[in-house]
Amino acid sequence: MKGYSMTIFSSLSFILLIAIIPITGGLLAATPWLMRRNECFAVTVPAGRQNDERLLALKRRYSKSMLIVTALFTVLVAVAFAVELGSSNGINETSLGVIVMVGVLAPVAISFALMLRGRRAVQEIKKAEGWFAERQQAVALAAEEDVPGAVSLAWNLLYIPIALASVALAGVLYPTMPDAIPMQVNFSGEVTTTMQKGPGVFAFPLLFTAFLAAVMTFSHWSITRSKRPTDPGAPATSALAYGMFARAQSILMVATGLVLAATTDICFILSAAGVVSLEWMAALIVVLAMLIVVVCIAVSVVYGQAGSRLHARMQAAPADAPLAFDDDEHWILGIIYFNRDDASLFLPERFGIGWTLNMARPAAWALLVGFVALTVAFVLAVFSLT
């Protein structure tokens, strides 16, 4: 039985780990097509000009390059895995971890470089065509109660019953747990780290749920506090599209966080009690994480950044509408927003799906440091249990 489950667990893990690369790579390749109608490779352009053949060619070139890069790294990682698995020294998990990390991060780094290349090309076209804004308009909605937005933060209170239920379940199964509780299992199916039976059994699910709750609630909160971008050329439809996007993303955030917390807590407790083996629980969590990634990407592709694809379906832009505003000066290297005069702390990204920070606000730096510190603290706390 042990040999059988080891093969399935490790095969599943390898396939899923490798599959992350083409899945995320696909989203990277699709990015230029998902951005708002006034932006092309992080440059403000007139909405009606997005169908200019030169801009379309730039987008196609980027997508093609990213698909090739993605395929390349998928193959590289698969080969590296095969080599590592076939090596006579046995499986070195650290090496595998490094291989996956490089395989996922390298395409991201390359996509950034390719974006910069596209951006420079668009800037030249923009200068040659004389696409400049005669005005600098900004638009906001007031007294509009029907526009959708992020769902209520109160949904995050559901982490509390999850934590309580985990403690209750752990309490019920406590007597059946062995003295050494498996915490880590390697790809050969052997338990490599154990935890002494004790308060740690309750501490781990609580720690994990608390960490996930903190991160997800904060991310949800940042969506509610974000700048709501509105296109002066189409204020009502763009506000509606963005509102629907924010709503969908916030629902995703709440749902995936709660499901992940509940699943991980239950899996850990059941495996601690010996009801199911740790490697099957680990495999389940990996499958769940992959599903979450796929769902998030699907939602992102359907809605487009800031609801741009919804917005595109609502109307067509007049080809000759002049630029009503130009944001370029506030975006460093196209992706870092820096604007002292802007009260916003969070705002939609310029090349990518999601939100970014206004780095001119000291709070933004504090948040970056805080996030790193929180993650480090969480990891240290979990390791201290074992």
Next chain:
Amino acid sequence: MIITIDHSSSEPIYLQIRSEVVTAIARGELKPGDRLPSVRALASDLGINLHTVNKAYAILRDEGHLTMNGRNGARVADFAANVSAMTHEAGEARLAESLYLLAIEHRARGGSALDFVDIARRQAQRAYSDGAPTSRPASVS
């Protein structure tokens, strides 16, 4: 209701916001009790400073168009009910003074009183032609 500002305009942004709100109230797009965005939300959405929005809201409050109660945020005021006789008179005095200055300028340029009244009537028609009734007592006939 949509608030539009223009960074490139010579008119200060807080006055642009004030004009937008007052125009919306006049046209009935904003009714008494309607909630305006919080200072932070409006500043964030327009990409401007908190101070700028604070100034705009402060002026609107002083003029009697806005009320702010901490928790409930900024709401459009019921002008007739909200405004004291003193504020009302101050508003009327400001209107009279502005018209006087415009008339004096017109005179300095060699225009006649009749011309001035004519232009004033046309602009009043323009302001009042949107159809929506105002809730305050008519002060300009």
